[in-house]
Amino acid sequence: MSATAAWADPLDVAVGKALFDRLWVPAPASTRGSDGLGPLHAARSCAGCHAGGGGTRSAARPDSTIDPGALVVRLGSDAGPGDPVYGLQLQPLGTAIVAPEAAVAFDLNPSPDPSLGPTVTGIRLDALAYGPLARATRLEARRAPALYGVGLLVSVPDATLDALADPDDRDGDGISGRRGTGRFGWKALEPTVTSQTEAALATDLGLSTPARPAHAGDCTAAETACLAAPHGDGGNADGVEVPRDALRALVAYVSALPAPRSAPDPATDLAGGALFRDTGCAACHVPALADAAGRPVPAFTDLLLHDLGPGLQGGFPEGTASRSEWRTAPLWGIAAAVRRGDRFLHDGRAATLDEAIRWHAGEASTARRRYLALPPDDADRLRAYLEGL
Numbered sequence: 124m125s126a127t128a129a130w131a132d133p134l135d136v137a138v139g140k141a142l143f144d145r146l147w148v149p150a151p152a153s154t155r156g157s158d159g160l161g162p163l164h165a166a167r168s169c170a171g172c173h174a175g176g177g178g179t180r181s182a183a184r185p186d187s188t189i190d191p192g193a194l195v196v197r198l199g200s201d202a203g204p205g206d207p208v209y210g211l212q213l214q215p216l217g218t219a220i221v222a223p224e225a226a227v228a229f230d231l232n233p234s235p236d237p238s239l240g241p242t243v244t245g246i247r248l249d250a251l252a253y254g255p256l257a258r259a260t261r262l263e264a265r266r267a268p269a270l271y272g273v274g275l276l277v278s279v280p281d282a283t284l285d286a287l288a289d290p291d292d293r294d295g296d297g298i299s300g301r302r303g304t305g306r307f308g309w310k311a312l313e314p315t316v317t318s319q320t321e322a323a324l325a326t327d328l329g330l331s332t333p334a335r336p337a338h339a340g341d342c343t344a345a346e347t348a349c350l351a352a353p354h355g356d357g358g359n360a361d362g363v364e365v366p367r368d369a370l371r372a373l374v375a376y377v378s379a380l381p382a383p384r385s386a387p388d389p390a391t392d393l394a395g396g397a398l399f400r401d402t403g404c405a406a407c408h409v410p411a412l413a414d415a416a417g418r419p420v421p422a423f424t425d426l427l428l429h430d431l432g433p434g435l436q437g438g439f440p441e442g443t444a445s446r447s448e449w450r451t452a453p454l455w456g457i458a459a460a461v462r463r464g465d466r467f468l469h470d471g472r473a474a475t476l477d478e479a480i481r482w483h484a485g486e487a488s489t490a491r492r493r494y495l496a497l498p499p500d501d502a503d504r505l506r507a508y509l510e511g512l
């Protein structure tokens with residue numbers, strides 16, 4: 124295990140862990156301080172999607188479906204995120220008095236190219252409770268990433284990312300990384316762990332915070348029962364369901380989650396590291412960025428947006444990211460993901476590392492072509508290197 128964020132107060136971290144694992148309940152409840160869930164929500168705790176600080180566990184089931192709890196369904200159109208009635212995200216859970224928005228199921232359908240494996244394209248919605256979706260609304264499934272090391276990703280200075288960005292591809296290598304509005308999430312939307320946590324509290328759990336004081340989370344004006352339902356204020360001075368102190372503790376815990384084991388010892392896997400670089404993977408999956416003090420953060424990402432082509436196009440643009448632009452996924456911790464049988468890419472469409480690489484196109488076309496041209500032994504060696512991260 125490598126470094127954790129140095130500033131974390133141990134008491135905050137302990138309180139934060141309890142808040143991360145806490146099962147919130149709808150208001151009003153006798154447990155003041157734990158109430159205010161929803162009314163519409165996608166899980167009852169952070170741990171519900173990030174168990175132990177990890178990410179989605181989403182292995183395929185024998186009937187070619189994925190656990191409905193493994194992915195969230197975001198909504199949006201060419202105009203950007205959101206549906207006028209259902210909001211930013213489909214909320215599959217409600218309360219005794221507020222009906223859930225829909226029942227969601229995920230099917231693994233065959234992909235046009237058999238080497239890509241079965242792919243998650245089928246999002247099935249049943250029992251839409253608030254009428255039809257707007258005609259322009261598209262669905263996009265997203266996987267919860269593991270949170271290990273996020274505190275270190277914050278410590279990389281903006282200037283480092285600006286220097287890596289090459290929006291007009293001036294160096295002519297076919298790769299033009301662009302800054303997102305932030306550095307977290309699949310679209311590099313949120314700038315800090317705090318803003319990402321407040322977004323999760325609002326959108327996933329329906330809990331208010333000082334910066335997002337609306338009590339009903341992702342409910343829209345059309346969802347009147349949701350807006351009218353009781354909310355929890357915890358009786359605190361901030362008048363929100365998750366007051367400032369609790370938010371600080373939650374962020375301290377998340378930020379202190381240790382980074383995954385970093386790069387394999389270069390002395391033991393020189394060949395794998397060289398293949399990773401020569402194939403062009405390292406142009407986006409930069410093996411290590413330096414934090415403000417010059418210490419390496421070996422996350423295998425440039426935290427920039429790249430257009431990976433029409434095959435990976437999502438449903439809507441978000442922040443500065445177009446439909447087909449995604450943040451370079453950090454590859455640290457991928458060894459553990461492989462061991463657990465997790466799926467890969469933003470919507471979990473790839474079952475193996477080989478499939479994940481084959482989905483790369485757009486700015487990654489050259490890297491993909493070089494990968495497919497590798498002699499089988501070298502391709503095995505490259506994947507073995509990834510499985511050591």
Ligand code: HEC
Pocket residue numbers: 143165166167168169170171172173195265266267268269270273306307308309310316319320323324327328373377
């Ligand atoms: C319903 C499932 C769900 C719940 C509950 C949830 N998350 Fe997430 N989390 C996600 C998804 C999906 C993403 C990717 C978001 C995106 O790209 O839009 C994410 C992303 C994140 C990230 C950014 C990680 C990165 O590498 O960019 C952080 C940090 C995070 N969540 C923290 C939290 C915290 C703290 C809570 C509890 C307040 C929480 N999450 C609750 C599903 C969930």
Ligand code: HEC
Pocket residue numbers: 298402403404405406407408428429431435449450451452453454466467468469470476479480483486487490491494509
């Ligand atoms: C042009 C930039 C770029 C290049 C070059 C590139 N990648 Fe990626 N990679 C990405 C982006 C962006 C994603 C996230 C895409 C998504 O989720 O839809 C990603 C995702 C991945 C994932 C899935 C990670 C996860 O957690 O789901 C793996 C594995 C991966 N890349 C490996 C490679 C390998 C190996 C190479 C070299 C053959 C490579 N990539 C080249 C940008 C790049």
